[in-house]
């Protein structure tokens with residue numbers, strides 16, 4: 001019998017598999033996806049948020065534990081477990097040497113949109129390179145990997161893992177780590193979670209999924225049905241406004257449109273609906289998905305003029321371009337009169353001081369609702385550009401309740417041999433909101449803990465059986 005079964009094939013699963021193997025356990029990893037699509041959402045990531053008390057290789061200055069914690073507290077509005085959050089924060093300070101040993105390379109952040117050079121370590125080659133490095137290392141260490149292996153049921157007994165099932169096949173193990181992601185790719189479940197709005201629309205019908213199609217939440221649902229303790233709300237997720245032309249799955253990072261703070265956003269009725277200049281883009285990009293989800297038709301339009309060009313990361317699809325605002329309205333199929341009125345009203349309300357996109361500058365609107373607090377400049381210099389944006393779901397926050405040992409709980413009692421890591425438990429730390437790079441901090445910390453704990457549980461049982 002295998003010692004540790006790891007279910008999932010992304011960052012959290014790989015961290016668990018590597019740690020369990022390093023601890024001397026035999027390990028089998030089951031990835032639902034075929035080999036060419038392995039790695040889940042982790043193949044799309046770019047960086048890891050890291051605590052550090054002084055400059056460290058690719059990280060500038062310092063980002064102490066308390067500041068990281070306060071950032072997390074702020075974005076979650078308190079929907080976080082301080083003990084688990086601090087555990088993940090501390091682990092983020094010392095995991096990179098281990099990651100390097102398994103072939104991950106880091107690079108400094110590029111200058112530009114996200115101002116993350118102090119807080120986040122970027123992966124050379126992105127998440128795809130990270131995942132490939134981990135798979136290579138896992139194979140070299142003797143971890144068995146099976147692709148096209150979607151687990152559809154779990155056998156549990158008294159809160160303990162017994163076996164996983166793939167159709168008629170039954171796989172027993174002494175311990176198990178669940179690291180099978182959220183349920184964001186399950187469109188029917190997303191529909192149910194978001195429900196119907198006042199206009200009778202099902203908002204989730206217009207969502208795009210930024211990552212893998214394989215995170216269907218099958219095991220999350222199975223665990224809910226088995227009575228595991230659950231944390232988080234089904235409608236909470238990381239949700240970004242992305243190019244409406246993005247594919248339904250796996251559009252990844254390049255479908256994000258980062259010029260909202262440089263222009264205005266209007267809805268289908270050509271009306272503005274939120275302060276585009278409220279704060280720096282890295283602190284606000286993840287609220288726009290939900291804001292767009294609340295608009296009729298779940299669509300928004302980001303409008304900029306030529307002054308914005310060169311000041312944001314170019315998205316993969318070019319914007320709709322026009323020489324006049326009238327033409328732009330026609331191309332975007334927005335009501336022309338209202339569009340012209342909205343832009344004219346905005347332009348007249350702009351109080352332009354010294355424009356500086358790298359600080360909270362003094363360019364703002366006066367007498368306009370909603371205000372634009374910073375970077376407000378008239379949209380008056382052709383050519384004009386428009387991007388249609390839809391809600392892009394990154395990952396859901398509903399998950400399994402856990403503790404500092406990454407154990408799955410039943411009625412408050414931790415399982416002795418069933419553990420959880422990554423998006424499947426991120427809601428313990430991240431009940432709401434987001435701060436860039438923390439998904440990987442949580443997944444790496446708890447993946448490593450889960451692997452260590454699962455190996456310890458399995459080896460103990462093996463020794464017990466041999467005695």
Ligand SMILES: Cc1cc2nc3c(=O)[nH]c(=O)nc-3n(C[C@H](O)[C@H](O)[C@H](O)COP(=O)(O)OP(=O)(O)OC[C@H]3O[C@@H](n4cnc5c(N)ncnc54)[C@H](O)[C@@H]3O)c2cc1C
Pocket residue numbers: 007008009010011012013030031032033038039040041042043044045046047048049149150151152179180181182210211212214215216217218219251252253393394395421422423424436437438439440441443
């Ligand atoms: C476009 C994009 C960019 C992102 N950028 C960042 C970033 O820069 N920094 C950051 O911290 N976070 C980022 N995230 C979030 C990030 O992906 C997660 O925090 C982290 O990678 C999740 O790791 P995970 O292992 O929990 O899940 P995943 O990487 O999604 O892995 C889940 C795995 O489980 C497998 N699986 C699912 N169901 C089953 C089943 N029934 N049986 C077997 N296997 C199954 C899937 O195939 C997949 O391999 C990003 C996400 C997206 C989509």
